[in-house]
Amino acid sequence: MDMARMSSRTGLVLAVVSAAALCGCAGGGDGFLITGSTAKTSEAPKASLFGNYLAARHAGRNRDMDAATVFYSRALKQDPDNKEILLRTFLLELSAGNIGKAASLSRKVIKNQPDNRAARMVLALQAFGRQDYAKAREWLESDGPAEVSELAAILISAWAWQGEGQTDEALKTLRQLEDTPAFNYFQSFHTALIADLAGRDKLAHENYETAYELSGGSLRAVQAFGLFEERRGRGKAALLLYNDLLQRHNQNPLIRKAAQRAKTGGPAPAAMITSASEGAAEALYGIASQLSKGSGADLARIYLQLALYIRPEFSLGQLLLADIYENHKNIRKALGAYDRVGADSPLRMEADILAAISLDRLGKTDEAVARLKEVIESYPGKLRPVIALGNLLRGRQKYSKAEPYYSQAIGMIGTPAKEHWRLFYSRGVCFERMGQWPNAETDLKQALKLNPNQPLALNYLGYSWIERRRHLDKAMTMIRKAVHLRPNDGFIIDSLGWAHFQLGQWKEAVKNIERAVELQPDDAVINDHLGDAYWRAGRHLEARFQWSHAKEMKPDAKVLARIEHKLQHGLEAFKPDPVAVNARNGD
Template sequence: MTVKGGAAKRSFAAALAVTAALALSGCAGLGSSFGQSARNTDTPFGNYLAGRYAGAERDLDAASSFLGKAMEQDPDNSVLIERAFIVAISAGDMDEAAALAEKSLETGGEERLARLVLALSALKSGDYEDADRHIREAAPGPFTALIGTLTRAWAAAGQGDGDAANAILDTFKGRPAFELFRAYHAALIAEYLDQPEAADTAYREAVSASAGASLRVVEAYGRFLERTGRTDEAASLYRDYEALSPEHPLMKANLARIAKGTKPEPLVTHPAEGAAEALYGLGSALAQESGLDLSIVYLQLGLYLRPDFDVARILLGDIYERAQDWKTAITTYEGVDSSSPLRPNADIQIAINYDRLEKTDEAEARLRDLQERMPGSIDPVVALGDIFRAQELYAEAAKEYTKAIGILGEVGPENWSVLYARGVCYERLKRWPEAEKDLKRALVLSDEHPLVLNYLGYSWVDQKLNLDTAMEMIRKAVDQRPQDGFIVDSLGWAHYRLGNYEEAVKHLERAVVLQPDDPVINDHLGDALWKVGRKIEARFQWRHALEMKPEEDLVPQIEAKIEYGLEGAGARQRGEADLPEPANGTEDKGA
């Protein structure tokens, strides 16, 4: 059926309004009606629904296809155009996005993002006047105000007008939230226009505004210092950042470059690259605040302006991982240049995502290859160990961690987690003396990290060893991480082992609230509830623990407790002759 006429369009618009209302409660709001609508691909509304659903599932190829069909039937529908426009940007199809931006303006759709895309396209092609015009004609908005202003500043810089660029940036003065953007882009523009004194002043302001914690500011200023012969200052800047982010691959590459005496290019050599920095900065900020979909849009725009922007590509891959879109994350990481210092990190994440897709052989092959290419790096070794440990292949994992420790020679504070991970594996393999040795060393090297405090303390409690010390360690861990269900569970279990059953119940009930899907915590709560006479509740927790598919060795223990009660299960395990009859489960202190 072809949709024609005003009445049909009004009907479609009304249907879209209903869909928008449903979308406020998530895509599940489409419910079972989606299947019928998806099959009816002769209607623009059916294709719209299918495209919207595919977009929500991040199947952007399918979303683009469905929306394209809908637009063939209703080519001037601004809602369809806007949706297809967003999908095109999210998929990184900027040619299609630019075409849809033009169409969106013609049909009266959302114009701010459309004009931003057209401005960026003009900036990339060197049409700085047109870039400026699109931003000036755009309606004001919170994000376009920031990116639009910076785009205009770079358009002015592209025309060689530093005074105009600075005047545009000065509109940010007095607005603390934008101060770092202002100082950083003033520095980049001054360096681009060959104004070293102004660049140096602005870079110092940017470093101060970011407290030296901005990777891009450190990269840009460090390169500037290297290029102006101030390599000692550059090296100091890089090392200060390394103190915040140890072993950062870009800082290692920068320091290696200084050692070779090679001068780098400026971080930004074209106005489009400057605008890409702005888009990355906003995309990064949104990603930290859970604005993942909008962050993807800005990062894709940044990559359009600067395809070799590997830092942005790594962040984009990380966002897809957070969205559990492992396949798209792999594709994104594959785009990192093979010569980039960030490529090994990308390869490790690709392997991790293959494992998440249950393609562990591919993950292992990728990491083995990386180990061969980087024999002096522990990163691919530890990553493979982590994959094995997550799959409960503790012996294989311990071998990888031992290999990593061999590469290190001597484990320092920055690598305490390798000892901790191997200690966990040894504990699971019932090689307790070796586990205890590793965990004790990790405790010292980590300056009593809560994970180590908890694991070592819990292990002691579980074996009824060093109970007073263990209790003190677990309390420290809880003080540091009061919202961690596993650590709170340890405190409850320590009280249980000490016979403080009422106190154990209090902490274990809270642990279940914090970590409701863990079978061990639910099993522990069942034990504690039984001890205080709440036996119906205890059996409920044990049954709940069984439903969560605990480790195989726990299953018969939990089943025995359900059938015979806590004491009866213990008697059966000890092989005592006079076994109690199965309990009927009706007794309960609170009943």
Template sequence: MAVWCAPSWDSLTVKILSLSSPLALALSLCTALATTAPAFAKEDLSAPETSVAGSFLSARLAGAERDSDAAVTYLRALMKADPRNDELVERAFFAMLVAGEVEEAMPLAERLVKVDRSHRIARLALAARAIKRGQYQTARTNLSLSVRGPIGDLTATLLAAWTMVGSGNAKSGVELIDRLQGPDWYAAFKDINAGLILDAAGLKKEAGKRLEKAAQTDPATLRAVDAYARWQSRNVDKETALATYQAFEKLLPRHPLVMSAEAELQAGKTLGPLIRTPQEGAAEVLYSLGAALGRQGGEDLAMVYLQLSLWLAPDHPLAGLTLADLYEQLKQPLKAISVYEKIPANSPLKRNAEVQMSINLDIAGKFDEARKHLVALVESDPKDTDALVALGGLYRGHKMYAECADTYGKVIDQLKEPTRNNWTLFYFRGICNERNKNWPAAEADLKMALKLYPDQPHVLNYLGYSWVDQGLNLDQALDMIRKAVSLRPDDGYIVDSLGWAYYRLGRYDDAVTELERAVELKPQDPVINDHLGDAYWKVGRKLEATFQWAHARDSKPEPEDLTKIEKKLQSGLEEEPPVKKAEEQQKGG
């Protein structure tokens, strides 16, 4: 079987890929296939004529790079040149699904099942189309003919159960789910879908039992908790539903969907079922499985599931964000932005999407646009801490330290009483204050971060090193950095800090030992290589020092660092005395 290798808001984590699934086995080969793709430059997609061989190689490279749009373009051209090639049809079909061109993929699915009667993904796509058309028996037929495996069994069973709701027999759908045997991780999917089916069918008592079980199995699973609280609002009372949401908020605070639901309850409203129709139910199944697949490394299949989910329910509150998150994981910010733009304006998640869109604009090299977008969000709601934190991070990433400190300060000013979860706000503001030459404010922030989160290795490292650099609290500072290293022994940057602290104190042999280990952990980092070169020079290993400096120079250091490195390569390291305690510095004038 040929497979085109293109490329949370939910806490459920399950191991779902198995080599007993033909598609999962094929997906496991994607990396190996990608490494065999020739490193040809991408062709101009607008070129009027492209050779068959060129289109094939370009399509293959696009697939290896998970550029599904380019892959679809090349594969369409190939199918025109060779319309009877079933392998091309299959590759184009899969690429179209990954790219979200679901309607265009359906004729290809029809062709594929004529060649391979049990083609799993083609049958899944055709079943989704049948559900969308209200053709529930046709959907069940397609599902029954698909190749099975752990994911295939669960997908087909849950979708078939939702078609039974459309056929007016919800209880038979639940029985179908309950008969399904499989791995332990099936249970969470089975319980919530059984509960949602019963709730959609108006079977109140039975729905409550199953939804309660689903929520209790994993109290940090948003969809299960939301479904159960909604049921409680209609069948128990508002206070009970609010208590369910509030328990969830202790685990995952300030989720927009929860906050929106709580606001409706406080306004005296009851909340409708999470899912009302078989089509919405099918979209929910595909979303939940797609999200789980994405967390387990099955990005290609996850995108197929999520695109089908959005095709069935374009306004699904989480499928779009999950798809965009996958694009972010795959370092495709422009595609993530295109998904965020489609989140409905009235969705509680819209502002979150706007914030994430700004972050991706910056990743895509559009800083001015990202900044403008975030500033507008903050101006429209000065209390939007998510937008403020993102803006602070944007300034920090672009070394705009005064603006960075000011922006984080606006978030901190809104805190009634800082908690452990707020340590990063003080840590990042401390960094920005330190880089902005405001050490008293920086020290206060870093101490506060450490108070909120004692033994946090990054804070221990930053504050400890800053003290060493200034000759302050040297014994305590060195102990803090050593502790940070003991907590994060494989963090090359923290190990580098310890080595550089030894260097600054004149303990050059100790510095060499730690900096050599840091280079092993981060061999391409220019700063760490530069530090090791300096330490080598101090212990008389000057040839090795020049080698490390040359390596640092070739590892794309910052412009100001590059100038210093080149000077050392020309004339060696200038003598500088070890750091002294602050009081000794004062005595020396």
């Protein structure tokens, strides 16, 4: 089973039971974790109680969880016996990572709902942190519903047994997952981790293999299995695992480092999991990673905060938490998570790069550039931060500033390989925008030499040739190939339509650019192109409408001036270009 199928199947089960299952309550309103009818308050409530309650719900719908927490906390002080407000406040404190505050509320929640999974989980993990494993298991015992929370409870209970050195009980606990196919990966993976920690190599190896197959070679399965193989002197087997993952995720710094170590025969570090606490954190992280996309993201954040509570230095957990915040457009929270990645973590460089990208999204481009320059200085010889700075500057249309970083990166790679096509493509784009067409053409050709079927490079070079009335037949062939490779890419289809436009083939131009607008309706340049195609096709009223529509999209100054001129004067009469005709006949 490949990872996509495993993730889809497991994710479906996890998402269906949703946050309500963990909380032992219904639904998922407020854009958050729970719903409920209008709050039932104590007699003669103060008016500000309703104000705080409504403000909290409004903040929740807008995903402003900090504000929601503040307002619910105020409401709870005013009405401490209100069960709904208590539960919402508890969940928000938990989601924010305020485990101490959540723990102080959890006993009150359990008093109202004895089987509330979230509250019992918090108290269990507090006991886990004290190495009171028996108490942790006691808190995890519940007759309440919920497959997701039952999965978490079983995994953490198993690690609690292992914390006491009772491996047989730990493995017996994990066998409770056998009858739920969607959880078979978790069973195999944690059986392998526990057996590895206990020195039961044969059982560990068998279950690492199973987990690897069930996950389709996921990051954590590869890491754990690879380390196991290295520590047993099987570096070649480990390298095969690492290289397989790198073919799919070439930029992963953890696996690149591991592959280099396995290749050179360097000493293997310790196992991925070296204690019961790390194992419990891994269990929570694994569930969170399955839930992190789509409707399960809020619940994923809770599991991550719990994982980070018992393993604060868990760098992968911080990066996943940051990613969830990024997806919810909470960039400032994401920056906080990036900054909590440890200075000695192998993911510190990656965290700095991602933080710089986030700063740029906040409009703090100068700060982002400065941060990336610091990363380049701190990690000499590392390619990724150099490329990241080039990409950031190119994204801000600072092409003359971006080009030197791409040139620096190209100078670092030695003999170019297929994977380096993007460097030449990106520098070629910069050269083209800087008006240095010969250099641009050379780089774009090199990109295609390295990766002949790369649709972005095919499209860009083909489009550029058409704009310059050169190699039109060859350019058309390249763009058609790009469209075939990416049939739903509006920008590439626009290029094909524009090629027909340059050749005076109005009907084909309209057909393709209309399709491009359907795919990229908010792009001003494509809408402008459609206006031009309509005009040449004799559809002048539609052309003016399309130009007006493009103008409303607030294009850059150059495009805007062109549109305004056309709105006043239309397009000049078409005159066949003899250069284009000659180019079609073989330039």
